[in-house]
Amino acid sequence: MRFRKGSLVVLVLAMAVSLSATDAYAGGKGGGGNVGGGNVGGGTDDGGTSIDAHAHAYEVTYSPAAVPQGHPLAATTQWTPPPCWMAPVADPQELKTEREGVWAEESTGYVWDQKQRDYYVNGHPHKDFEIAESGKGMWWNGQVNPNRLADPASTSCFKEYDDWVLNGRTPPPGPGPTVTPEILAESAYDRLRVPDKVVELSPDAQHTQTVNLNTWAWLTKSDIHPVSVTARLASLGIWARTTAEPVGLHLEPGTPDADVYPASGDCPLNPDGSVGRPYTRADGNDVPPCGLTYRRSSGSGTFPLSATIRWKVTWTGSGGTGGDLPGGTFEFNQDVTVQDIQSVNR
Template identity: 75%
Template sequence: MQAVRTRKTLVVLAVAGLTLLATGGPARAGDAPAPGVGAGSGDGNISASAAAYQVTYTPAEPPKGHPLTANTGWTPPACWQAPVATPKELKAERESVWGEDSTGYEWDSTQRDYYVNGHPHKDFEIPNTGKGMWWNGQANPNRIGDPGALSCFKEYDDWVLNGDTPPAPKGPIVTPEILAESAYDRIRIPENPITLSPSANDVQTVNLNTWAWLDKGDVAPVSVTARLASLNLWATTTATPEGLHLRAGTPDADLYPASGDCPLNADGSIGEKYVKADGNKVPPCGLTYRRSSDGGTFPLSATISWKVSWTGSGGTGGDLAGGSFEFDQDVQVQEIQSVNH
């Protein structure tokens, strides 16, 4: 589980004219709010809760499986602009920092001018509580270690009225689509490799048809929901299998279909399970090696492609970059005089 930036843990330090971001004792994605703490509402009246500003996910932890790699090389954003505090929360945080005398008089004085003394904000905008929230950068909780994870942060928080967007934001502004993209990071596709008959663990035989298939339970759609309680935003990202592509690892093989692309069946499965009665019939999905591997192996590859779409709050939705995962298996192929399946 990775750390998520919250207002209670962010301290801005001015050192030699540079703005540094230091975190400690971080909250974590999926943590429950403290007793008596509300989850937040879209009107800006949020109880003091780091959870209101965290992006949380369902399921809370990524399940076992393989991350989905986008075919286009696209990756979700490393950070974005989002609410980080109510006026009272920001006041408590900054006064705590100033009280430690660790950031220096000059920096503290400049901060007080900005947030307290009316240049341009007065008393942390507490008189306008409920009319807006303080915004700043928020790291994608799935990409905390990325070099760009802190690139959205600004030295001064922006006071943003409800329904408005922050002025001159650094990086994208959080939307249902941004949440959908962050959920993409937590998609895990099943670990089950394709089933082969004969098994890939056995020595294959020249001119003996190999059947390949996946049961529908092995390639079921996978969904992850991301939520940002402070804005009542959510998005569900779903990866749906589209088909299987086979590569024999040698040009001396026939693929079925010839393209190597095995489509998804109507029931959600891929290919067809081999039964003894099929004998050496050509499979709907599979391959036939036409020469031996001469004591070595051929790199048999099976790639499952996935279509990715999302739906979100406010009737939003769309498609994201399709992804794939490749299963590799070294197979040995022998040549014998007679063939029996």
């Protein structure tokens, strides 16, 4: 895909996301994967996942390939993944083919084309697109975060002239950050989808609650479970796996005239991965480990009960890298009616 602005032609070879359902990863931990012809050789990654031999070497590919079902994770801070970064976009022959095709169209003007030829072909500073150095390096430019194509800043990393970077060398500074495993981990954050499970309540929120009657809240282990997305850039042989793990549940009754349990409203994760405990008849009106009690009626209206599941986000990547990313939340809101009756059968 090309973006034209006046005489500027920006080549974007890495915007498409692979539709393969397997993990794409050029073997080895160093730079300079098998980029000849843009295809990745067969093999496995550290986790034993087979490699997609049809994924383009410059594409950031994800596993799972399709965005999973569920709810996007909302970061608890103002942080967002980067809209773009600096990365390999072509080998010498690929860039030569692309640029010569643009020049043949004669749509960019003689002056601009001549400046391009001087830079890439005539030795000022590069000669014949560095064809003689094929296999020793790659051309770098901006690469769009494929999850943020609608972001106006997604093209802010692009330069008019690509940079020739020898394998293993540090690329020159660009208008965007240089791609790293951490950058890939941040891009995978966009594709995390957590279970959009509604918190179980007893009495159920769809029915009228009762003043002074304890409401139990819980989630089973199957309701909330860790989710992961892996991102890879085959041309550099780097990857990162981003994982969101549930931490607990926070309850907000929607009125100050209510008690929550625990008093902070923060219900922690149980050792088995669940939150709270389902109500049984034997519990009667005991105080629940996770829940709330309304102390007054909602009258002719309702109270906005909010249940927020909190998630911890971490990542691990190639070369022994890893760390934490901003935590996230999934909030579910429901209006509850509370009546002023002192006793009721569940």
